Each structure stands twice: as structure tokens, then as C-alpha cells.
Amino acid sequence: xxxxxxxxxxxxxxxxxxxxxxxxxxxxxxxxxxxxxxxxxxxxxxxxxxxxxxxxxxxxxxxxxxxxxxxxxxxxxxxxxxxxxxxxxxxxxxxxxxxxxxxxxxxxxxxxxxxxxxxxxxxxxxxxxxxxxxxxxxxxxxxxxxxxxxxxxxxxxxxxxxxxxxxxxxxxxxxxxxxxxxxxxxxxxxxxxxxxxxxxxxxxxxxxxxxxxxxxxxxxxxxxxxxxxxxxxxxxxxxxxxxxxxxxxxxxxxxxxxxxxxxxxxxxxxxxxxxxxxxxxxxxxxxxxxxxxxxxxxxxxxxxxxxxxxxxxxxxxxxxxxxxxxxxxxxxxxxxxxxxxxxxxxxxxxxxxxxxxxxxxxxxxxxxxxxxxxxxxxxxxxxx
Amino acid sequence: xxxxxxxxxxxxxxxxxxxxxxxxxxxxxxxxxxxxxxxxxxxxxxxxxxxxxxxxxxxxxxxxxxxxxxxxxxxxxxxxxxxxxxxxxxxxxxxxxxxxxxxxxxxxxxxxxxxxxxxxxxxxxxxxxxxxxxxxxxxxxxxxxxxxxxxxxxxxxxxxx
Numbered sequence: 001x002x003x004x005x006x007x008x009x010x011x012x013x014x015x016x017x018x019x020x021x022x023x024x025x026x027x028x029x030x031x032x033x034x035x036x037x038x039x040x041x042x043x044x045x046x047x048x049x050x051x052x053x054x055x056x057x058x059x060x061x062x063x064x065x066x067x068x069x070x071x072x073x074x075x076x077x078x079x080x081x082x083x084x085x086x087x088x089x090x091x092x093x094x095x096x097x098x099x100x101x102x103x104x105x106x107x108x109x110x111x112x113x114x115x116x117x118x119x120x121x122x123x124x125x126x127x128x129x130x131x132x133x134x135x136x137x138x139x140x141x142x143x144x145x146x147x148x149x150x151x152x153x154x155x156x157x158x159x160x161x162x163x164x165x166x167x168x169x170x171x172x173x174x175x176x177x178x179x180x181x182x183x184x185x186x187x188x189x190x191x192x193x194x195x196x197x198x199x200x201x202x203x204x205x206x207x208x209x210x211x212x213x214x215x216x217x218x219x220x221x222x223x224x225x226x227x228x229x230x231x232x233x234x235x236x237x238x239x240x241x242x243x244x245x246x247x248x249x250x251x252x253x254x255x256x257x258x259x260x261x262x263x264x265x266x267x268x269x270x271x272x273x274x275x276x277x278x279x280x281x282x283x284x285x286x287x288x289x290x291x292x293x294x295x296x297x298x299x300x301x302x303x304x305x306x307x308x309x310x311x312x313x314x315x316x317x318x319x320x321x322x323x324x325x326x327x328x329x330x331x332x333x334x335x336x337x338x339x340x341x342x343x344x345x346x347x348x349x350x351x352x353x354x355x356x357x358x359x360x361x362x363x364x365x366x367x368x369x370x371x372x373x374x375x376x377x378x379x380x381x382x383x384x
Numbered sequence: 385x386x387x388x389x390x391x392x393x394x395x396x397x398x399x400x401x402x403x404x405x406x407x408x409x410x411x412x413x414x415x416x417x418x419x420x421x422x423x424x425x426x427x428x429x430x431x432x433x434x435x436x437x438x439x440x441x442x443x444x445x446x447x448x449x450x451x452x453x454x455x456x457x458x459x460x461x462x463x464x465x466x467x468x469x470x471x472x473x474x475x476x477x478x479x480x481x482x483x484x485x486x487x488x489x490x491x492x493x494x495x496x497x498x499x500x501x502x503x504x505x506x507x508x509x510x511x512x513x514x515x516x517x518x519x520x521x522x523x524x525x526x527x528x529x530x531x532x533x534x535x536x537x538x539x540x541x542x543x544x545x
Binding site for chain 1: 402404406407408409410411412413414415416417418446447448450451453
């Protein structure tokens, strides 16, 4: 194990469908300035920066170079990291690795996206095999729709079960001033919304947002000088599969299972419902909020709908999930995973405002991307 | 995928080679600062922005100083003349990418009153007589529309050395 590391500052823009008033650099700069302000640090205190967004979005490459005005990386070490939808999670892991290595004391991770300036589906499609899968399975919705269709058939789950997850996340967003979609919805609204890829409907689906997030990591010696309540990193894990949707084990979700097994093991979590106080999960569709609960060991296979119907994951439930409103309310893709980490850290630091979940000692954040790649981080209020 | 063209070419050795074009549509918000700069060009004026801390006047203007990370709001007009800092003459043709047919010249022009240079095309010039330090002035389109190519190119100032 390397140097013990904590999150000490979080900044994000307000997220919305189109930020025409700023360009990419300027959007990034808003998040960076807010993170610095949150940690009461100045740019000179940042030793290194990692930045990322989606490949083939915004028609810009080398974001590490051209974003310097916004990132503040002038004459600093900066590197670009991109792993598709999980980019935000990887940014957090990469910043953590920097500090944990002992080579850097204070490191900032920046995730951002201007979805409004990109063709999300066209760009995402380029991750799929160009001959066999790109034309039909390459977009974002198809694979998850196929996943839930299979789950409904196997376990008798319903579209209404997924709609309950959509209602939970959307209505949680009403407490989050940064969230993109902030509108009260009901199960009926979800069921009546247009079908995108059966059984996924519009309100089951994440939006496309413009936004940026910056999260500051600091070493064991520096973190307590920055804040009395750092969010200590207890475990991170990354599991990537290869790119071939047709050969994924949809019933056992090996990448998700491997990821959570690793972080649960490293952080000593045996029963997530009892051992974790809040989760910020990268759930791009409400259906994932059903299926993935099984594989995160919340219950036996096929039992997730029972927990969801009981409200176990609601704000006042046993294990609140996505008090921020999650990905269903806000999705600037390159930032989305980092927002999960930032929101989980705010919960641990007790600074989540109206969306704060009581006294949080342990929080878990995940990221999801590309062809079922998963990342997870466990944060705690106590030092590892 | 919009307008993707795929040609399957079977080579003599039986190996399949796929040829494709990926076209990814996008838009690009210039932001409020750049928008004001372009609006200036529409009036045939070139504006920069001064950093109150570093005192540097940046052209084209930007929202944040890359040195001190301060917000920039202090607008100043620069030019109308400037100095050629460096240049090159392009001798090969790349019709898909180049704005002009080769041979053509482009360079970096530092406007009077500015601390940073503008990259642009160079026209109405003897390409063999170009040299650093040459005095230059912007040639605008007949009907400027508010974008960077409202300046068609920079040309040497007559009689200047």
C-alpha cells in the first residue's frame, strides 16, 4: 500500500443541456475554481493534474494541451485519461495513484463534457467492432435494454420496478442545485414516456448534459491541513473486459462482480446493506438500478425488485443510493464518474447540503463505461 | 453513423480489408469572450483583453489568464498594424485541409498594443521577400460576418521595410 490519500475538495458546474455561454476551456475553469475554493487552495498548491473526456466528442483531441487555460495546468504535469463512460472513475483512480505513489502531494482530477456539441451515439459507436457490432449494438442504450429484457424474463422483474428506480433518482435530484433535470416524476410518468429501446423508455434513460467536475486528492500529511474532515480512500478497483458485446456474461456480470468483490474485500465490507451508509452509483438507465443490485451483493440473484419495492435504497431507506439524483438526472459523460466520487466525498465530509444523508462513515462510488467496464472506490471518514 | 462509407476490398491473398470514413457531427460554442472578439471583427476592429495582474494584452482574447488564472474583463483595441514575428510558405497541396492552394504563406502577427501573436494567412506579398519584423495590416472581407476569416489575410504595409 502507498501513501494514505484523501479527497479534500470538490467543485462542479451547474449541469444543463447546453452551455452556449462558455467554451470547453471556460466550462472546465468553472469547476476548477470551485474545487480550489472548496479546499481553500490556490492553483500553485496543485502539484499535478489529470483530465479526461470522451473520445470523439466535441471534435477536439489532446484535451490535456488545449484546455490549459481552463485547467490551470500551465507549466504543471498534466495527463489525459479516457476510458469511455468510466473516464470519470478512472480520473479519480489516476489522481489517487499519483498521490498514493508518494511522488505528488496534491493532485486534481478534472472530468468534463459538452454533450451538446457532440453526437453521443455516433461517437460511442466507434468503441464497437466495426464489422460485427457497430451498426446496431454500438450505441449506449441497446446493450442495457437487452440486459433488462433478459432479467425480466429470467426473474419476473417488471418495467415498473425499473420505473421505481427512475422515480427515486429523478426526485432525489430536486435536492441537488447542480443537477441537470430537476422535475418531480411518478411511475406513471415513466411508463407513459416514449420507448427508446424496449424496455427502456425516455424517463428510464440518462440525459446528455454539459458540465464539468474537479476533485482534489491530497496525501496523509497534507489532507488534514486542508480540511478537518477529509474523505479517505480505503479501496479502489478497476475491471475492464474486452470489447465484444456478444460475448459478455450478461447473467453473472463478471466485471461488476470482480470490481465490487475487490473493493469490498479491501475495505472489509461483508454486507453492503449494513456496512455502507450511502452509494453514488453510475446507473445510466433505471434498469441497471435493478439488475446490478444483485451483483453488488445487496441480495440473492433475482431479489433486487423486492428491495426496490420496499424502498431500501430511497433517501430514508436502509442504504440510500444516489442522493444527488445520479446519472439519470445529470450526465456530462467525461465528468459523470467523477461526480459520483465527488458526491460520495461530500457525503463523507458532511458537506452535501440538502442532499446529505445523516452521518456518513462509509460511502461507495462506481463508474461504468464502454463494454461493461466497472470502477469502484470506497471512501471513509476514518483513516485507513 | 452519419454518411459512413464502407468499401469491402478483398485482397488477392484472401484477407479482408475494411475501408471506412467516420463522420462525427459536432457544434462548438465559442463562448462569450470569443463571441465579442468576433463581433469586433465584423466592425473591422481587433480587440484584445488585458490581464490586470500580468499586464499582458492577449489577442485573441480569452476568459482566463493562463499565467495567474485570473478572470479577464479589461478590453482594449489593438492594431490596426502589427509586426510579422515568423512565417512559413506552404509548397504542397492538401485540398481537404488547406484554405488556399499551394504555394501560400501564413505566419504569426503581433498587433501593435498586443503581447501575444495572431496566426493568420499572408497575402498580397512577395513570398520570397517575407521576413521577420515586416509591418503588416489586416485585409478584411467586403462583408464581414463575425468570424476569424473576416480577416482574409494580413499584407505587408506599403513602403515599410
